[in-house]
Amino acid sequence: MAEKKTYNIAVIPGDGIGKEITPEAQAVLEKATEGVAEFNYTDFDLGAERYLSDGTILPDEDLELIKKQDAILLGAVGDPRVKAGILERGLLLKLRFALDQYINLRPSKLYKGVTSPLANPGDIDFVVVREGTEGLYCGAGGAVRRNTPNEVATEVSINTWFGAERVARYAFQLAMKRKKHVTLVHKKNVLTNAGDMWQRVVDKVAQEFPEVEHDYLHVDAATIFIVTDPSRFDVILTDNLFGDILTDEAGAVVGGVGYSASGNINASNEYPSMFEPIHGSAPDIAGKGIANPTAAILSTAMLLRHLGFDEQAERIDAAVQADILEKGSTQRTTHEVGQDILARL
Ligand SMILES: NC(=O)C1=CN([C@@H]2O[C@H](COP(=O)(O)OP(=O)(O)OC[C@H]3O[C@@H](n4cnc5c(N)ncnc54)[C@H](O)[C@@H]3O)[C@@H](O)[C@H]2O)C=CC1
Ligand SMILES: CC(C)CC(=O)C(=O)O
Ligand SMILES: [Mg+2]
DSSP, rough: OOSSSEEEOOOEETTTTTTHHHHHHHHHHHHHTTTSSSSEEEOOOOHHHHHHHHOOOOOOOHHHHHHTTTTEEEEEEOTTSSSSSIIIIIIIIIHHHHTOOOOOEEEEOOOTTTTOOSSOOOOOOOOEEOSSEEEEEEEEEEEETSSSOOEEEEEEOOOOOOHHHHHHHHHHHHHHTTTSSEEEEEOOOTTTHHHHHHHHHHHHTTTTTTEEEEEEEEEHHHHHHHHGGGGSEEEEEHHHHHHHHHHHHHHHHHOGGGGGGGEOTTOOSOOOOOEEESSSSOOOTTTTTTOOOHHHHHHHHHHHHHHHHHHHHHHHHHHHHHHHHHHHTSSHHHHHHHHHHHHHO
């Protein structure tokens, strides 16, 4: 149950379709919370336009203000006019790291009425618990002898016992509320240092949860089962890179990344958590008004659940499900989908 009466929400639409889907999500969030508490929104002009106009990516004063919010609603980051990585690292990953959002929570659910590319998808309903602050995304590494034929580039995957243990415990706790099954996904047959540590962490944490079954898959095999037998999964626990890749695949399997929401959770509540669709800024369709805002809207349900507004979150989920059942197969603009879902609240 929510405890406070006033909530401050940072809104970062970002780039590309992020700017198109975020207003639809925010409208749903505002409507769903009408009368239950006061939600104050602060818009942050961060992303490619800001960077191209004044060279700033995430100024310290913005970060400090964001730290004081209760939650963050983010669209997507990345623009073809800006060198790859500048905004992704300097804005998105900086937020995840600075706010210690170590749980990257990514549910994959096949909504009734959505057409999966799988012939026999079965009942797909699993959650990927992806570590959010470590692994190959830390930015450790570098390049020597750049722009010579002898260039060597390294990316170092940093995995700490502390980091793996806290996310593993979260995954087992989540499994207790679900089908009590955790699958660790890694590549321990090759990444023998990190993979072995992750397995030992999971074996230790599992002892605290005797009711939860756990197994292991190498990531390459996991990609097979996500398309051949996705209903076998309940909670997938994995590292930052594998989780990123697997969740896009899972998104495709449940009808498209436009249906896949996520939360970057600071489970200790020291800093605000951030909610965003799993997809990016989709430059190939940006500006056309055709992006699916459903993932962004479902992200607001995750935001509300995080703040303790379970009932309001359920209403958003139900509105999305009803919308898909009735109109999922019709061609609609981003705004039409947003309006249709809004009308059901
Ligand atoms: N969380 C974030 O902010 C993320 C940012 N990115 C950034 O986004 C940019 C584009 O990356 P891509 O690799 O193209 O991935 P992407 O997820 O933006 O797009 C991949 C494909 O999915 C489609 N798609 C994505 N969202 C959709 C939606 N809501 N409705 C309908 N179709 C949708 C796109 O049109 C595209 O064909 C890059 O700059 C990348 O770094 C990528 C992933 C996550
Ligand atoms: C753009 C990246 C920083 C990450 C990504 O693709 C994701 O978190 O899904
Ligand atoms: Mg991704």
